Amino acid sequence: xxxxxxxxxxxxxDRRDDSGGGGMGGGGGFGLPMGGGGxxxxxxxxxxxxxxxxxxxxxxxxxxAEILTGGNQAPTYQTDRRSGPAKTGAPKDEMGSMIAGVLGxxxxxxxxxxxxxxxxxxxxRIVLFRNATNGGRCGMAQSAMGPFYCPPDKQIFLxxxxxxxxETKFRGCEGxxxxxxxxxxxxxxxxxxxxxxxxxxxxxxxxxxxxGSKAEANALQVKVELQADCLSGVWxxxxxxxxxxxxxxxxxxxxxxxxxxxxxDTLQRQATGRVVPDSFTHGSAxxxxxxxxxxxxxxxxxxxxxxASGAL
Numbered sequence: 001x002x003x004x005x006x007x008x009x010x011x012x013x014d015r016r017d018d019s020g021g022g023g024m025g026g027g028g029g030f031g032l033p034m035g036g037g038g039x040x041x042x043x044x045x046x047x048x049x050x051x052x053x054x055x056x057x058x059x060x061x062x063x064x065a066e067i068l069t070g071g072n073q074a075p076t077y078q079t080d081r082r083s084g085p086a087k088t089g090a091p092k093d094e095m096g097s098m099i100a101g102v103l104g105x106x107x108x109x110x111x112x113x114x115x116x117x118x119x120x121x122x123x124x125r126i127v128l129f130r131n132a133t134n135g136g137r138c139g140m141a142q143s144a145m146g147p148f149y150c151p152p153d154k155q156i157f158l159x160x161x162x163x164x165x166x167e168t169k170f171r172g173c174e175g176x177x178x179x180x181x182x183x184x185x186x187x188x189x190x191x192x193x194x195x196x197x198x199x200x201x202x203x204x205x206x207x208x209x210x211x212g213s214k215a216e217a218n219a220l221q222v223k224v225e226l227q228a229d230c231l232s233g234v235w236x237x238x239x240x241x242x243x244x245x246x247x248x249x250x251x252x253x254x255x256x257x258x259x260x261x262x263x264x265d266t267l268q269r270q271a272t273g274r275v276v277p278d279s280f281t282h283g284s285a286x287x288x289x290x291x292x293x294x295x296x297x298x299x300x301x302x303x304x305x306x307x308a309s310g311a312l
Contacts, residue, residue: 102182166185171257204223208220237295
């Protein structure tokens with residue numbers, strides 16, 4: 001991926017030097033909560049997926065933390081308190097600069113898409129951290145959660161060590177192609193921001209709260225995640241048209257390899273030796289590849305309607 005001429009976004013909150021624990025002592029926060037009855041196999045699987053995949057804060061989408069806690073309490077929000085001042089603006093190190101560049105181009109392309117339909121686009125903010133940090137109204141952000149988007153604050157939380165995990169632990173990419181994989185992951189999270197701006201996330205949350213079972217709630221989240229994969233493909237399509245040569249040989253294959261590595265079926269098979277489709281929260285490897293390619297090939301938001309009858 002060529003990104004030397006990308007516009008660097010200043011919408012970065014860099015907490016990587018914040019000792020890895022911004023706000024942890026402030027009371028509350030996010031851990032891996034357990035319901036009163038302990039953890040069943042379904043919950044363990046979902047916790048594993050949350051730990052090793054990337055996506056939206058599961059407590060927001062799965063009504064009232066039903067999947068994570070086995071209960072029906074509402075998610076706990078808190079104000080954003082940190083132990084020290086964070087650096088803001090485009091980082092100067094290579095990794096931070098790449099992330100700022102990807103975010104800048106994501107904002108520019110989505111601004112164009114929104115403008116073409118008479119809408120106004122305001123981009124998300126990315127919070128970079130190590131190990132753990134205060135996640136504002138989404139509780140505590142921890143590395144084990146993977147990257148996620150917090151809808152109330154319109155922020156993406158990202159421990160950059162996750163990119164290394166994709167390469168070394170999941171074998172999701174190799175060499176220079178891992179830069180494109182990182183862009184795909186950031187674009188996926190930005191896809192959740194697009195869903196938030198379009199009112200899709202609040203609508204799905206209400207549907208999940210009314211769902212009659214965990215399987216039904218999970219199925220809705222799969223549609224949300226696959227749509228975010230598709231929207232990431234839309235960005236790649238538009239960026240490639242804007243900057244020919246941005247996508248280098250092997251980049252698309254790297255994104256598809258990553259999608260395979262973090263598909264629910266792949267992760268479940270590695271963790272437990274079996275696949276439980278009713279517990280899927282992000283979609284199978286084949287689905288993730290399919291929807292990324294749909295967005296990439298067609299380049300329109302309309303192509304990403306994972307909620308249409310018979311779409312999945």
